Amino acid sequence: MEKIIHRAASRSFSNHGWLQSYHTFSFAGYYNEERIHFGALRVLNDDMVKGGMGFGTHPHDNMEIVSIPLHGALEHRDNTGRHEVIRTNEVQIMSAGSGIVHSEFNASKTDPVSFLQIWVFPKLRDITPRYQQQAFEPTGRNNKLQVVVSPEHESGALLINQDAWFSLGKFDAGNTVDIVSKMAQQGSYLLVLEGEVEVAGEVLQRRDAIGLTDFDKVTVKALKATEFLLIDVPMN
Template sequence: MKKIIHRGNTRGFADHGWLQSFHTFSFAGYYDPERLHFGALRVLNDDTVKGGMGFGAHPHDNMEIVSIPLEGALEHKDNTGRHKIINQHDVQIMSAGSGIQHSEFNASRTEPVKFLQIWLFPKKKDIAPRYDQRAFDPASRQNQLQTVVSPDGQDGALTINQDAWFSLAAFDKDRSVRYTPKINGNGAYLFVLKGKVEAGGEVLENRDALGVSDYDELNITALEDAEFLLIDVPMLQ
């Protein structure tokens, strides 16, 4: 098993006043040649946006973009005329494909919104842009992995243009899971949202992350009540 640890306090950080953004991987003004990506996982931003503020219309292409609100709600608009509200417990995915423009604003005028924005390199380039979102019952991730994104969209998951799976979990103290890669050769990236876990022999706390590759099995145990995101992702060269 190969391991890489990204502690929460080693991430890049940008404070724009209206936006506080932590960058696990190199992004915008934060650059670390050792933290360009983990396989197909290119961006994992942990953002807080003040009420009434947000990202104006901007373009993307050939990137799979997943947004997960942790608190509050996001307002999405794009150049196809789509206008959606993405609430806590929703997951949104956008295949930018051949090109799309969108904006993301805090849906509240007064309360902050906290969300993860995650980018993956696509499996196929220049596809027609695609958008989807879905609400996921948090009770269905209690002491088990709840798959919210997958290549085929089975079992109610959102479909992604990559051989990748996203799973959310909320584990009680001392509960554990043994995880095996969905595809031989895929890696796993574990991001702790809350609490403390032990995984791969490492202790991870709030906003710490562990990436593993060349592995057969990853044991994850909650050392206290914990919530985490697990991304099963191809290991690109």
């Protein structure tokens, strides 16, 4: 098994006043040749946007973009005429494909919104742009993994144009779960949202992350009440 550790404090931080953003991988003005991507996982931004502020209209193409609100709500508009609000316990995916133009704003004029913005390289290029969002019952991840994004038509999961899975877990202290490799040349990237876990001989705390490759199964143990995001992606 190979592993790479990304401690929370090692991430790049940008403070734009209205936006505070932590970058795990090279993004915008942050470049680190050792942190370009983890397999098909290209961007993992941990963002906080002030009330009434947001990202103005801008384009994307040939990228799978997943947004996961952690606190608050995010307002989405795009050039297909879609206008949605994504709230806590919902997940959004946008397959930019051949090209889409959209904006993202804090849905509140007063309260901040915190969310993860994640980009994954697509499996097929130039597909017709596609948008989905789905609410996920938080009890569905109590002491187990709840699949929220999948390349397959799993019950309730959002469809991604890549051999990738996103799972959320919420574990009581002392409970364990096994990460099992789903395919050859898979990488698994685990981000601790809250709490503390032990995995592959490493103790990870809030916003620490670990990337694992060349394994069949590895156990994650919650040392404290813990929430985490697991992203399985192809490495080739």
